[in-house]
Amino acid sequence: MIELSHVTRLYGTVIGVNDMTLSLPAGAYGLLGPNGSGKSTLLNLLTGQLRPTIGRVRVFGESPRNNAALFRRLGYCPGSEGLYANVSGYEWVRYLSQLQGMSASAATKAAQDSLVIVGMKDAMHRAISSYSRGMRQRVKLAQAIAHDPDFLILDEPFNGLDPIGRHEMGSLLKQWIGQGKSLLLASHLLYEVESITDSFLLISGGRLLASGTAAEVHALLVDVPNEVTIRTNDPRRLASLLLEHEITDSLRIDQNQLIVSTRHPFKLYEQLPGWLAEKRISVEEMHSTDESLQALFNSLLKIHRGELA
Amino acid sequence: MTPLIELEEITKNYGSYRALDRVSLQIEPGITSLLGPNGAGKSTLIKVLLGLLRATSGRGRLLEYQLGRHNRQIRERVGYMPEDDCYLSGLSGVESVQFAAQLSRLPGLESLRRAHEILDFCGMGQERYRTVETYSTGMRQKLRFAQALVHDPPLLILDEPTSGLDPAERETMLSRIKILARNHGKAILLCTHILPDVQAVSDAVIILAKSRVRISDRLDRLSQPTAPSLKIHVIDNPEEFAQKLERAGLKARIGALGAITVDGQHAELAVKIWQVANQANIGIRSLEPSRNSLEEIFLSAVREQPDANS
Amino acid sequence: MPIHDLGYREWHEQLASPWTRWVVIAKAGVGRAWQSSWLKRMMLFAWLPAIFFGAVFFLWEHSLTVKEMRGNLRFILPQEVSTLPGLTATLDIEDEAVARHSVWSWLLYLFLRYSQGGLMVLMVGIIAPPLISQDVRSRAFLLYFSRPLARWQYALGKLATVWFYLIMISAAPALVLYVLGVLLSPSANVVYDTWDLPLRIIAASAVLMVPTASLALCMSSMTQESRYAGFGWFAVWILGAFTYVMMTEIEMDLMNSASPAVLEKWSTVSLYHSLGQVQSWVFDISTFDQVKHAAAILATITVVSTVILFRRISAPLRA
Numbered sequence: 001m002i003e004l005s006h007v008t009r010l011y012g013t014v015i016g017v018n019d020m021t022l023s024l025p026a027g028a029y030g031l032l033g034p035n036g037s038g039k040s041t042l043l044n045l046l047t048g049q050l051r052p053t054i055g056r057v058r059v060f061g062e063s064p065r066n067n068a069a070l071f072r073r074l075g076y077c078p079g080s081e082g083l084y085a086n087v088s089g090y091e092w093v094r095y096l097s098q099l100q101g102m103s104a105s106a107a108t109k110a111a112q113d114s115l116v117i118v119g120m121k122d123a124m125h126r127a128i129s130s131y132s133r134g135m136r137q138r139v140k141l142a143q144a145i146a147h148d149p150d151f152l153i154l155d156e157p158f159n160g161l162d163p164i165g166r167h168e169m170g171s172l173l174k175q176w177i178g179q180g181k182s183l184l185l186a187s188h189l190l191y192e193v194e195s196i197t198d199s200f201l202l203i204s205g206g207r208l209l210a211s212g213t214a215a216e217v218h219a220l221l222v223d224v225p226n227e228v229t230i231r232t233n234d235p236r237r238l239a240s241l242l243l244e245h246e247i248t249d250s251l252r253i254d255q256n257q258l259i260v261s262t263r264h265p266f267k268l269y270e271q272l273p274g275w276l277a278e279k280r281i282s283v284e285e286m287h288s289t290d291e292s293l294q295a296l297f298n299s300l301l302k303i304h305r306g307e308l309a
Numbered sequence: 310m311t312p313l314i315e316l317e318e319i320t321k322n323y324g325s326y327r328a329l330d331r332v333s334l335q336i337e338p339g340i341t342s343l344l345g346p347n348g349a350g351k352s353t354l355i356k357v358l359l360g361l362l363r364a365t366s367g368r369g370r371l372l373e374y375q376l377g378r379h380n381r382q383i384r385e386r387v388g389y390m391p392e393d394d395c396y397l398s399g400l401s402g403v404e405s406v407q408f409a410a411q412l413s414r415l416p417g418l419e420s421l422r423r424a425h426e427i428l429d430f431c432g433m434g435q436e437r438y439r440t441v442e443t444y445s446t447g448m449r450q451k452l453r454f455a456q457a458l459v460h461d462p463p464l465l466i467l468d469e470p471t472s473g474l475d476p477a478e479r480e481t482m483l484s485r486i487k488i489l490a491r492n493h494g495k496a497i498l499l500c501t502h503i504l505p506d507v508q509a510v511s512d513a514v515i516i517l518a519k520s521r522v523r524i525s526d527r528l529d530r531l532s533q534p535t536a537p538s539l540k541i542h543v544i545d546n547p548e549e550f551a552q553k554l555e556r557a558g559l560k561a562r563i564g565a566l567g568a569i570t571v572d573g574q575h576a577e578l579a580v581k582i583w584q585v586a587n588q589a590n591i592g593i594r595s596l597e598p599s600r601n602s603l604e605e606i607f608l609s610a611v612r613e614q615p616d617a618n619s
Numbered sequence: 620m621p622i623h624d625l626g627y628r629e630w631h632e633q634l635a636s637p638w639t640r641w642v643v644i645a646k647a648g649v650g651r652a653w654q655s656s657w658l659k660r661m662m663l664f665a666w667l668p669a670i671f672f673g674a675v676f677f678l679w680e681h682s683l684t685v686k687e688m689r690g691n692l693r694f695i696l697p698q699e700v701s702t703l704p705g706l707t708a709t710l711d712i713e714d715e716a717v718a719r720h721s722v723w724s725w726l727l728y729l730f731l732r733y734s735q736g737g738l739m740v741l742m743v744g745i746i747a748p749p750l751i752s753q754d755v756r757s758r759a760f761l762l763y764f765s766r767p768l769a770r771w772q773y774a775l776g777k778l779a780t781v782w783f784y785l786i787m788i789s790a791a792p793a794l795v796l797y798v799l800g801v802l803l804s805p806s807a808n809v810v811y812d813t814w815d816l817p818l819r820i821i822a823a824s825a826v827l828m829v830p831t832a833s834l835a836l837c838m839s840s841m842t843q844e845s846r847y848a849g850f851g852w853f854a855v856w857i858l859g860a861f862t863y864v865m866m867t868e869i870e871m872d873l874m875n876s877a878s879p880a881v882l883e884k885w886s887t888v889s890l891y892h893s894l895g896q897v898q899s900w901v902f903d904i905s906t907f908d909q910v911k912h913a914a915a916i917l918a919t920i921t922v923v924s925t926v927i928l929f930r931r932i933s934a935p936l937r938a
Binding site: 359361381382384385387389391393394395396397398399400408409411412413414415416417419423426430453456460461485488489492493 | 627635644647651756757758759760761763764765766769
């Protein structure tokens with residue numbers, strides 16, 4: 001669906017995207033990275049608003065630059081404003097749908113349908129200036145899906161939403177994915193993306209660091225130590241047990257918690273039930289702080305900066 | 310411990326619109342998160358606390374000072390970090406913090422010395438000598454945080470302190486907030502939409518919706534499910550494990566992302582679970598007590614029907 | 620002890636007075652304004668007329684001892700000034716003490732009204748417009764008023780910033796001129812004869828400072844763009860002076876005489892001339908009756924500007 005081939009984009013001396021090569025089949029992806037990491041540049045390259053300085057961008061096999069036919073298959077939901085204050089949500093979506101190339105009557109119906117889907121049935125004829133933040137985000141989403149595209153691109157859609165707004169936007173996007181459509185969601189906050197999809201792309205400084213699901217990436221990071229916290233009634237005996245079995249080379253005890261650093265977390269998980277039964281040690285709680293996407297990304301960024309061998 | 314802040318039946322009307330409806334709450338030292346949908350009255354509440362707005366009715370106090378009568382003394386003891394990007398143009402970072410300190414009655418030279426000290430704590434290096442207009446979003450946020458902290462107030466009101474920050478910066482900001490609360494006994498009122506932050510640092514949670522307090526309680530109490538249960542993640546094959554648990558006489562059900570929830574008291578349950586795992590040769594990735602998710606708590610609190618009096 | 624000062628430290632020292640926080644704001648404003656190289660040049664330029672007037676003081680004092688110089692004095696001053704009704708009479712007074720008082724009053728009046736008055740318009744136009752409009756634009760009110768700072772302190776601090784620079788170009792050089800005159804004077808009774816002049820200088824400076832600073836800051840508080848405030852400021856002066864000149868020329872043409880009543884009537888339109896009128900009363904050159912309209916205008920402007928200023932400061936907080 002998306003193909004980038006050694007794409008670099010420079011703004012004068014400022015780097016936007018740096019030698020990015022990427023090939024994504026249809027599906028739902030989270031585009032994650034810190035502020036200023038090149039997410040907006042990448043999205044602009046995909047929607048054809050920017051041209052790569054070096055390299056080639058292909059969406060659905062074609063260059064998105066000035067490609068009206070391709071635009072009909074793409075829906076773009078921008079992050080920053082860009083809404084007109086005085087018109088109603090309905091008028092705005094209808095106008096943009098007509099710009100997409102729809103006839104007046106088709107645009108009318110499309111606007112109405114999409115606004116109902118995003119839950120703006122009652123408010124669609126009020127002026128946009130009266131809308132709350134969440135409602136404006138929903139109008140932008142309606143505009144993006146009105147022409148029933150195959151691929152939806154969203155730039156920080158949760159920005160400024162309260163938890164209710166976030167939850168509702170999340171459900172809408174999950175519905176979208178449920179219909180079998182594709183989606184690329186750019187955000188700098190992991191937990192926003194985690195609930196929608198588990199395939200992600202991590203970028204930093206305009207470079208693609210990793211892509212895939214958390215499990216896939218984890219499996220590749222063999223030598224990165226994981227920290228597992230175990231709450232048990234007998235931490236010292238458990239500690240000696242783990243050392244004996246050479247599952248860990250460093251651990252510490254904090255009251256009744258044993259915090260174990262291991263390079264073989266899965267071996268630990270598989271063997272632990274047997275060892276506990278053998279030595280009659282009971283464990284009340286166990287979890288790995290590194291399981292989270294956040295911790296994974298921290299490790300990846302450290303490796304990227306040369307802080308971790 | 311007597312609460313640092315007590316509000317009783319605070320109401321604020323703008324003409325016919327009621328922005329705050331008989332809000333009563335208590336805030337103790339530690340971290341209290343203030344949550345609520347946009348327009349629920351959070352910013353009005355903060356302005357009433359700071360004395361920028363006068364409550365239509367109700368009483369309140371911060372330490373021994375009365376709301377509405379001792380506004381100056383209250384503001385001396387509150388550090389406010391606004392959400393909006395606000396700054397004093399033309400000043401450098403350290404000059405801005407010094408100016409803020411002086412407005413809070415720190416004497417001249419002491420204010421400069423203290424400004425440097427606070428900027429050290431906030432992780433700002435040589436960039437403190439550059440003008441604020443050259444700062445990135447993250448640096449401006451650090452600066453606002455420093456300005457709120459420079460006069461060592463016992464109460465800090467932080468409005469979205471981590472929004473717009475990168476994950477690493479978010480963690481350090483939360484870490485600083487924790488240090489101030491745990492090691493220095495400050496009361497911190499944290500207003501944010503970012504639920505994972507609330508989960509990570511809060512001692513207490515207040516949820517405001519449609520101008521009224523819906524929930525005001527300690528987080529650990531709120532997180533307790535009504536019936537205790539354990540949540541398990543296995544390496545693979547959650548359905549097989551769930552079946553084995555059922556056969557061992559435990560009540561197990563599978564939830565989102567393959568999480569298995571088993572009802573019962575934690576201690577005896579854990580022993581049985583490990584036994585089953587051993588016999589079935591299934592590895593366990595994590596085992597922890599179930600907690601109510603903050604998102605669920607929030608959504609159910611906000612969707613409550615208002616009672617007949619409102 | 621190996622660990623000395625690690626991490627966050629609490630602060631429990633002695634606080635400064637709560638009533639002088641406006642001084643902090645004024646100092647910050649003064650320092651900020653001084654960063655402008657234009658302002659530094661202006662300050663230098665603003666003291667040049669003082670040199671000229673100092674020379675005139677010297678010449679007049681000298682002429683008391685050297686009688687022949689008296690007549691020549693008239694030719695030094697510019698045409699329009701030396702034909703002012705009161706001035707010619709003054710230069711003819713015989714009694715030295717009375718003459719000194721009169722001549723000095725006139726010189727100080729001319730200095731403050733004409734040369735420093737014009738410079739004042741420029742200087743305030745440089746300093747004042749950004750003072751509040753920048754705070755509005757950068758949303759700094761949240762930072763100010765979440766602290767123990769009352770609105771009056773904020774307003775006073777900003778006003779004091781403008782007053783400081785105005786004093787530097789009006790009262791300060793005028794007082795220096797007075798001291799110079801005292802030092803140059805051959806008479807032993809000079810201070811006894813002219814003790815009221817320093818007070819009048821201060822009063823005239825106050826007349827120059829107060830309505831103008833209030834008006835300028837009022838404009839600054841009404842917009843986020845300091846250039847609109849600056850534009851508005853200069854427009855008020857230029858339009859007023861222009862109207863005054865036009866209307867007085869027309870009327871005096873029609874009546875074929877130079878009547879002070881006409882001048883006084885039209886001075887209410889022009890701020891510059893209103894200020895001049897009231898200053899002439901301060902220096903006892905006109906009676907209050909003659910300047911009451913101008914005084915009323917200035918008072919109204921001061922009050923209205925201050926009220927608007929206060930309202931503009933409070934508004935963003937209630938939002």
